Amino acid sequence: MRMRPLVFLSTVAAATLLLAGCSGSGEPESSSTPDPTASSSCALDAQPGDTSDAVTLDGGGADTKVTVPADAPFAGVERTVVSKGDGEEIGVNDLVSVQYQIIDAATGSVLDSSARGEGGLLPVLLDTNQSSLFVAALECEPVGSRIVLALPGDVLGEGASNVVVYAEAVEHLPEVATGTDVEPTAGMPAVELDKAGKPTVTIPDGDEPTETKVAVLKQGDGATVASGDLVVVQYLGVKWSDGSEFDSSWSRDAAPAQFQTTGVVAGFQKALEGQKVGSQVVVVMPPADGYGATEGHELQKESLVFVVDILATTPVQPQQ
Numbered sequence: 019m020r021m022r023p024l025v026f027l028s029t030v031a032a033a034t035l036l037l038a039g040c041s042g043s044g045e046p047e048s049s050s051t052p053d054p055t056a057s058s059s060c061a062l063d064a065q066p067g068d069t070s071d072a073v074t075l076d077g078g079g080a081d082t083k084v085t086v087p088a089d090a091p092f093a094g095v096e097r098t099v100v101s102k103g104d105g106e107e108i109g110v111n112d113l114v115s116v117q118y119q120i121i122d123a124a125t126g127s128v129l130d131s132s133a134r135g136e137g138g139l140l141p142v143l144l145d146t147n148q149s150s151l152f153v154a155a156l157e158c159e160p161v162g163s164r165i166v167l168a169l170p171g172d173v174l175g176e177g178a179s180n181v182v183v184y185a186e187a188v189e190h191l192p193e194v195a196t197g198t199d200v201e202p203t204a205g206m207p208a209v210e211l212d213k214a215g216k217p218t219v220t221i222p223d224g225d226e227p228t229e230t231k232v233a234v235l236k237q238g239d240g241a242t243v244a245s246g247d248l249v250v251v252q253y254l255g256v257k258w259s260d261g262s263e264f265d266s267s268w269s270r271d272a273a274p275a276q277f278q279t280t281g282v283v284a285g286f287q288k289a290l291e292g293q294k295v296g297s298q299v300v301v302v303m304p305p306a307d308g309y310g311a312t313e314g315h316e317l318q319k320e321s322l323v324f325v326v327d328i329l330a331t332t333p334v335q336p337q338q
Contacts, residue, residue: 060158061110061146067096069168073182075100079117080131080138084166084184086123092170092180097155103162106190110146110153111273113250113329114161114187115139120151123168123180134333136241141191141330143250143276155185162186193274194252195298195327197236206233207323209300216268217254217325219300221261226321230285230303235325238296243279243331245291250276250330258302258321274329283308289326298327 069090076083108114117138120129132140144153155167167183174181194215202208208220243249252274255265267275279290285303293299301324304310309317 059110062095062154063158064095064097064154064167066098067094067168069093069182070096070098070166073098073166073168073184075164075166075184080119080133080135082119082184084119084121084182086121086126086182090123090168090180092123092168094170095154095173096168098166099159100164100166103160103164103187105161105187107158107160108144108156108187108190110144110157111271113141113143113191113193113274114156115189115191116142116152116156116185116187118152118155118183118185121182121184123182125179129181139188140332141250142187143274143330145276148276151183152185155183156187159187161189191330192296193272193329195236195238195296195329197238197294197296197298200234200237202235203233206231206300206302209235209325214272215252215327216272219254219256219261219323219325221256221258221323226258227302227304230288230301230307232289232299232301234293234297234299236296236298236327238294238298238328240295241331243290243293243295243328244333245287246278246280246334247291247331248276248278248334249290249328249332250274251290252327252329254325256323257317258323264317264322276330278334285322286324286326289324290328293328295328295331298325300325 069092072087072090074085117132119131122129132138142149142152144156146153155165159165164186167185169181171178171180205222207222209217211217252267252272254263254268256263267273279287285301285307288307289299289301302321304321305319308320308322309315312318
């Protein structure tokens with residue numbers, strides 16, 4: 019069964035199967051920006067069962083040995099908390115660093131693991147649509163809990179194998195840019211932040227942009243965003259023409275958004291790639307790098323401004 023591991027993680031139960039009744043954003047197309055929906059309640063609250071209770075863990079961290087009994091029944095979606103952590107409780111739309119393994123129960127092979135991340139950890143945004151597997155595993159339990167999630171193949175799609183997930187959220191990650199302030203760039207829009215980090219934008223006098231320009235407002239020191247990475251951001255989008263907001267993660271309960279850099283408009287992509295996690299950037303773009311090619315779009319003729327906090331990035335593995 020061919021799959022791209024991060025896509026598998028993101029859509030493991032297609033959200034409508036595993037997390038019925040929860041809403042969220044699909045991966046954005048190049049003609050749109052993300053539209054996540056926040057929720058503070060438990061989305062699934064899976065309970066222990068014969069299969070999840072029977073899985074054994076040896077060792078710790080990303081190198082934990084996960085053993086699935088050959089006769090495990092996989093009668094339904096089950097979750098066993100092997101040991102409870104002492105951190106803050108995790109909820110939908112939280113951004114956390116996670117150590118995990120995803121095991122094919124039939125073969126014992128590791129389908130994906132956080133071992134490829136720095137220090138054996140990878141950042142995960144608990145978005146009910148794009149990261150439903152991790153929502154089911156980690157929600158409503160404290161940071162530091164070691165968890166086993168058992169998923170029968172019939173909830174994963176036709177021909178899928180039974181899967182076991184071992185996961186532990188290690189810490190909550192910042193949901194605003196934490197980098198060092200940088201002096202404003204002349205000619206770029208002015209950006210002010212409120213106490214929560216939400217930006218407001220003042221458009222400068224002068225002509226609309228004829229090319230896309232990016233200025234760093236806060237310089238982070240985290241991982242560098244590469245083309246095609248899965249990124250987590252906070253963002254605000256306004257029109258150059260009148261400064262009015264047309265899209266913002268901040269206006270949706272300040273829930274971060276996640277998407278691949280290649281899945282948004284060209285100007286947004288240029289603002290992300292090559293930047294470091296922890297940075298905040300402002301980007302101005304003409305219609306050609308926004309929605310200019312989308313006939314009939316309400317923003318087709320608009321030059322755009324985005325302020326973006328870059329919170330996390332994860333490389334997407336090639337198909338195996």
